Amino acid sequence: MKPASIAAQALGWVDEKTRAIVPPIHPSTTFIRDPDNQYRSGRGYARDQNPTFDQAEAVLTALEGGHASLLFASGMAAATAVFQALAPGDHVLAPKVMYWSLRNWLANFATRWGLRVDFIDMTDADALRRSIQPGKTKLVWIETPANPLWSITDIALSCEIAHAAGAVVAVDSTVATPVLTRPFEFGADIVMHAGTKYLNGHSDVMAGTLTTREDTALWQRVRAIRAQVGGVLGTFEAWLLTRGMRTLFPRVRAASASAQAIAEHFDKHPQVEEVLYPGLGSFKGHAVAAKQMRGGFGGMLSIRVRGAGGGEAAAIAAAAKVQLWKRATSLGGVESLVEHRASVEGAGTPVPTDLLRLSTGIEDTGDLIADLEQALGR
Numbered sequence: 001m002k003p004a005s006i007a008a009q010a011l012g013w014v015d016e017k018t019r020a021i022v023p024p025i026h027p028s029t030t031f032i033r034d035p036d037n038q039y040r041s042g043r044g045y046a047r048d049q050n051p052t053f054d055q056a057e058a059v060l061t062a063l064e065g066g067h068a069s070l071l072f073a074s075g076m077a078a079a080t081a082v083f084q085a086l087a088p089g090d091h092v093l094a095p096k097v098m099y100w101s102l103r104n105w106l107a108n109f110a111t112r113w114g115l116r117v118d119f120i121d122m123t124d125a126d127a128l129r130r131s132i133q134p135g136k137t138k139l140v141w142i143e144t145p146a147n148p149l150w151s152i153t154d155i156a157l158s159c160e161i162a163h164a165a166g167a168v169v170a171v172d173s174t175v176a177t178p179v180l181t182r183p184f185e186f187g188a189d190i191v192m193h194a195g196t197k198y199l200n201g202h203s204d205v206m207a208g209t210l211t212t213r214e215d216t217a218l219w220q221r222v223r224a225i226r227a228q229v230g231g232v233l234g235t236f237e238a239w240l241l242t243r244g245m246r247t248l249f250p251r252v253r254a255a256s257a258s259a260q261a262i263a264e265h266f267d268k269h270p271q272v273e274e275v276l277y278p279g280l281g282s283f284k285g286h287a288v289a290a291k292q293m294r295g296g297f298g299g300m301l302s303i304r305v306r307g308a309g310g311g312e313a314a315a316i317a318a319a320a321k322v323q324l325w326k327r328a329t330s331l332g333g334v335e336s337l338v339e340h341r342a343s344v345e346g347a348g349t350p351v352p353t354d355l356l357r358l359s360t361g362i363e364d365t366g367d368l369i370a371d372l373e374q375a376l377g378r
């Protein structure tokens with residue numbers, strides 16, 4: 001079965017009792033112990049053994065081609081669990097351009113707990129070679145395409161360098177989704193998603209996921225952290241996530257096709273300084289993106305708006321004028337969103353002040369282009 005078929009039918013599971021093709025929700029927090037003191041059902045308590053997690057985790061594992069998956073309460077809960085599974089003194093490498101909240105947490109909290117964190121230009125293999133400390137660097141964190149410049153990191157090449165130095169590679173694949181990139185095919189060890197974004201796809205669930213290629217000691221610690229720290233997904237959210245993933249393929253394909261058309265339309269536009277989109281032939285990471293992304297370059301792009309004094313005021317003014325696009329943070333939903341990213345990230349951000357981040361939804365492409373045209377003042 002092709003991944004699109006797996007997703008559409010959520011692995012085709014049928015409920016044994018009722019023959020329902022939609023799974024039941026199990027709100028129970030606790031499970032009956034057998035008279036002889038065993039738990040033959042395999043479940044004692046729902047913090048870590050919620051049956052409603054099973055299908056979403058199994059679907060995601062199949063889509064990524066991995067060994068096992070875990071659901072978390074948010075993308076941040078999932079990502080931080082990987083770092084928490086390391087030991088004080090361990091060295092990790094993370095990208096300079098990455099999801100802002102995680103970068104903040106790494107710089108301000110992970111370091112207080114004894115991790116040694118260096119932020120490097122992860123798109124530059126030589127920078128990775130120079131910065132990796134064999135035996136000391138335990139984890140290399142990659143995000144590709146990376147928020148919000150959509151910088152592309154070569155997963156296969158990074159894995160080669162990291163593995164030679166004894167480090168594990170984790171990929172935040174939120175933007176690529178398993179529809180466009182399967183990081184395990186390029187050697188990655190762990191894949192993370194903000195399930196809040198494309199996997200659920202309807203801007204109505206906070207969720208995070210981790211998938212592992214193999215069962216390892218690190219993965220067992222991640223598992224224990226979820227069970228013991230308790231950043232678990234709610235039952236209803238897990239059910240909604242399974243439902244959302246059923247339409248993952250058509251949503252991501254539609255958003256990618258639209259984003260490609262929007263990027264091409266505004267590239268060389270008189271009001272636009274630059275369009276950042278991996279699907280443009282002129283984009284710096286295009287060749288690597290073409291190698292590791294299949295069937296499209298994703299629904300995320302950014303435009304740098306031209307205007308007096310560097311474009312910041314023009315960018316904010318354009319965001320103020322959109323009607324169909326919605327002025328909001330987040331990404332990966334069926335509705336298109338626009339955000340002046342530098343206002344969100346604040347001091348120390350690598351994001352140009354004239355940049356608008358666009359999350360393309362599944363509305364009519366012509367409508368989306370027309371709305372941006374009028375917002376840019378044409």
Ligand SMILES: *Cc1c(COP(=O)(O)O)cnc(C)c1O
Nearest residue numbers: 074075076099172174194196207
């Ligand atoms: C949103 C996002 C996260 C964090 O996910 P939450 O569910 O908001 O905690 C991490 N990485 C990327 C790329 C994201 O877009």
